[in-house]
Amino acid sequence: VTLDDRWIQAAQAAAQAARAAITPWYRAAVPTHVKEAASPIVTEADLAAERAMRTVLATHTPEAGVLGEELGHDRPELDWQWVLDPIDGTIAFAAGKPTFATLIGLLHEGRPVLGLIDQPITRERWLGVRGRPTTHDGVPVRTREVAVAQVRFATTSPWMFDRPGDQAFLAWVREAAHVTSWGGDAYNYGLVASGGLDLVVERGLALHDWAALVCVIEGAGGRMTDWSGAPLAPGATDVVAAASEAVLEAALTQLTA
């Protein structure tokens, strides 16, 4: 399938709407009408951004369904599906770190064909479209050419690696990789596309966490698969994003060992 520009314009417009919805909540005081104890600001910002994106997408691409983290799955029977995560990195958002992201993915018959990572505070945006070069704020980017011993590894939390065998992977990373950057959520995947990081491995993700990332990584020359090396498809939860085939293979060898 070749993607016409209308889909790209829809994603850009949705990201812009999400930025406008999220920015006022960043580091905001808790409003008096919000009662929840845990992360009320995140909830309000999440909902506002997802509603804003749904409104834009319904106008631009009425032939697509929408699956959002907050508001469920609208028309799941359609071939085209938007997959939305209004705020990926809710802890970063709540803490006031500008590394959370809005994620907009587009699947055609279950296959990622477009992905967008937007950071509303630094006003950065990565856009990946199947068959086209990934861009960062409109400028094409490439993953880094790097030896495995020079890899910059990132993952959001060591607590993702709790199952038997996972600790062996982290031990390998600590020994083999040049440096490790903790935290970061989806922002890390944008940095892989831009060549700042080289390998991200995470476990237990939902579709809305990774749907937007695949085209960003692959359009920059990287590779993104599940932990067995298979293409990511709905239902996948464990992901690897690598700057190159060689880095991917080095990580997969450890993950499937």
Add this chain to the structure above:
Amino acid sequence: VTLDDRWIQAAQAAAQAARAAITPWYRAAVPTHVKEAASPIVTEADLAAERAMRTVLATHTPEAGVLGEELGHDRPELDWQWVLDPIDGTIAFAAGKPTFATLIGLLHEGRPVLGLIDQPITRERWLGVRGRPTTHDGVPVRTREVAVAQVRFATTSPWMFDRPGDQAFLAWVREAAHVTSWGGDAYNYGLVASGGLDLVVERGLALHDWAALVCVIEGAGGRMTDWSGAPLAPGATDVVAAASEAVLEAALTQLTA
């Protein structure tokens, strides 16, 4: 000792000079004259920023010595000592994450009397001066009033917690704290002052890593000590920064158990 405004102006001017020195290197390509394999960009930016700060400080406060991460200790016998870390969070800087920071601390007879945390990309600055309210971009900030069960914990890397007993502390955090944010370096301490985070615990820091943080935390109503609860003094390596006395005590109980 009461600090006159000249010291504050010196710190602000040094931070401004460091910003100007660092910004061109952020996400820059490796220049051809740089030969090191590891993190050449960081080294160049680090050196440029420390040189720029030393020039400014020598003009404004000739009666102070300067200890910098990169260029050694100039006149250590003096009562007043600037302590500089041009880029705290070198991995974040190399990866292109806007959470590294320039740190400027001032010690008088070994005691922290001024601290400044600057983020050159988001253009944010926390300033703490003993006896005055901490500011974030000129606006006074306060730590959050929070129950221990609602604490937002942050630390740069789980690999800081390698000694016997440290894993028990992390297990307590995972159970007791509301959320944990990994990564972040000195930026986390600014967020404690602003009320976005509530507890940071780290091990193995150098003087230049923490000298700038104490006044920022304490001027916002927080507490910062070593792992035994003692005030931080040159030679200390293990630190706790907490939103309140209650959060500090809860953490110290686990750290000294």
